[in-house]
Amino acid sequence: MNSRRDFIKRTSIAGAGLAFAPNISFGFNPFKGEKLKLAFIGVGLRGTNHLNNAIRRNDTEITAICDIDSDRVDIALKLLEKDGRKKPQVFGKNEMDYLNLLASKEVDAVIISTPWLWHTKMAVAAMEAGKFTGVEVSASQTIEECWDLVNTHERTGTHMMLLENVNFRRDVMAVLNMVKQDVFGELLHFRCGYQHDLRGVKFNDGNSAYGPGVEFGDKGISESKWRTKHSVFRNADTYPTHGVGPIAAMCDINRGNRFGTITSHATKAVGLHKYVVDKGGESHPNTKVKFKQGDIITSTIETANQETIIITHDTNSPRPYSLGFRVQGVNGLWEVDGNRIYVEGKSEPHHWDDATEWIKKYDHPVWKEYEAKATGAGHGGMDYFVMQSFVEAAMANVAPPIDAYDAAAWSAITPLSEISIENNGEPQEFPDFTRGQWIARKPYDWMTTHYGK
């Protein structure tokens, strides 16, 4: 049974049909009794984390890795060797060598954890090559790139998954469970965002990723090498998916609902400059850099079903971490800040419940089942389920929980927020990446414990 070659052919032939009925597989599992031949493009900090989670599983074979940084390749190879894994093919002799990896018949699926500007072009090439594709957040930087993901998926019939881990966070999944069980009633309003002091990520000394220093770009290391430029050049919510992903799952975006319009507003941009001055001194050359990104960016989305979603981007100021979730319906609401829930008829009138007991009561079945395995997988265990859902969906060749349409709609927040901010908060329409199919597409079965169906 030459399932590997079939895999490519089948997904190419499937084409548009797959796209419109994305949860339907072909009725047989080409990987039965086999392992998923998995490749990694990018084995920096994030890619290595994924690699780690892949080798914790006995249904994967790591057949190829690619990175232009040979130090990172060495780390990955040692990791595999230590686990007793076969040595994979290695790519990375130049920036385009990933195309050679994608040409390999020894690869069924690929995980892309590279700087943002590579995400879409690599995901597109991977789908073109018929590889079941996982791509890190954010997927796309422009509206055209969002369409590239969708159109490539539809043209090739190859699936892709956006590897948004927060959708699998334990409290988030418990609240999703509450939503699906109608605890909050008809949904009204959501809040979320990325509120994370990244100053120590956007700058370092070129030697250690999260160390001191105010260098970035060529003189920086790790994320500061590429991420910080987005703060220099773009006044936009450049990192929306950790916040909006879980909310989109709760209100069935692209599956009976969709993002309608967005307005965005930015504050002044002073935090990064201040950091450079405070840490690097008045005479440091980076004090001359003009950072365009407002320190706090507020976006509000109206959905087709008349809910609103406030999304915050807040990464240039000192503050404790919070994704700032609120989920509110006609019966009550959950707020992650303060860890509190109120449900009419259940909570004491006008008084918050501590959310802990609620979260425990509505613990998602997948967490109950795999809790022991998830522990230690990174980011509180949620990274385990990112890999689980990706591998299971890839082996069954079915649409993953977070697909090309989701990647496009969520990522579109970056360019749309940018245009809105430039135009004083003018509302921007989301493209309908489903080409009208959102009214027909069924909600993803997020209550599943098996993503390969």
Place this chain on the structure above:
Amino acid sequence: MNSRRDFIKRTSIAGAGLAFAPNISFGFNPFKGEKLKLAFIGVGLRGTNHLNNAIRRNDTEITAICDIDSDRVDIALKLLEKDGRKKPQVFGKNEMDYLNLLASKEVDAVIISTPWLWHTKMAVAAMEAGKFTGVEVSASQTIEECWDLVNTHERTGTHMMLLENVNFRRDVMAVLNMVKQDVFGELLHFRCGYQHDLRGVKFNDGNSAYGPGVEFGDKGISESKWRTKHSVFRNADTYPTHGVGPIAAMCDINRGNRFGTITSHATKAVGLHKYVVDKGGESHPNTKVKFKQGDIITSTIETANQETIIITHDTNSPRPYSLGFRVQGVNGLWEVDGNRIYVEGKSEPHHWDDATEWIKKYDHPVWKEYEAKATGAGHGGMDYFVMQSFVEAAMANVAPPIDAYDAAAWSAITPLSEISIENNGEPQEFPDFTRGQWIARKPYDWMTTHYGK
């Protein structure tokens, strides 16, 4: 010394000069050794609260009251009698009788606590009559009404104060103190709103204000008689000032800063209908009422100084009360939800401080001085300071802390949010109610303990 007659003449003559240098008094206090002759238009629940606070002071004389509801008049008269006060003139034989009250020479200052639709016309008439004017929130319902307040103030030289009590809340004033002492550094972002389940206020059985029942309008009593109509006819943030007032004080709106643009978004309107069905049954006539006001309304303001302010209106759903304050600068932030503060260099990195100690440390001087007197004044004591600032400013004939420009700018949120919602979140420009003077006007000295300077 016939100071009473002079009071009217002086304020009329002062005219434009006063308006442009509103914190400068005439260097003498016409009320020295005398009592402020205070009148009340509207002695419903809110007016009676003000009346109570006025008679707790020994610098006031209650010379007139006006209400078309004779039951409320009786309650007020009994209150005054019990306190050993002289019987005031009584008005209220019809809806226009307040004009006769305003014609009385026995009135220096007037407090207006009537249904919203009366606020501006009564405040305008009061200023025309030369009475130092206090008006309850919200002041105005349309942009034209906002201008009426400002133009009347400027033409007559009479001062008015918006009686926003939350500006005097103890924690709010402590945070204001922190802002003025630069604890948070340059300001970036604010959140606030009115998140208060008002379903039991918007509806009752016509017998008791906060009791059961799903009646409103002619069949309702107290606020349900007039307030609920605003939810029927207007999809707008109809009650913005409790939230935005304290924020406006912190960021010096109309005094070196101003509101620039606003975008607003409403969710579907389902909560009030659901309440009527749940409490009144499917066949109750009010189930046929179409409520226009979205259950949760989100507005974002950009200020001239490039801060952003998120304002929430959330009164039609079950939830515990919160004004949802956040005050954020380049050094840190305060959040009322969760009662927490983070200040870089003071707090343990990446960890919230419980705000309690901070709030205590930065307790506002006026609270320290008058804590004992404020206790029991209503709404946690803040109503005491509303009356204190009003009476002191009136006796000195100087601009109160919250003046006609503030009343106009804050109230403008209602009609501007309405237009923005109607137009899919299109940004609306705030009129500059100061006619450009905001760049010259000095910040109000909110750190004072005496408002008559």
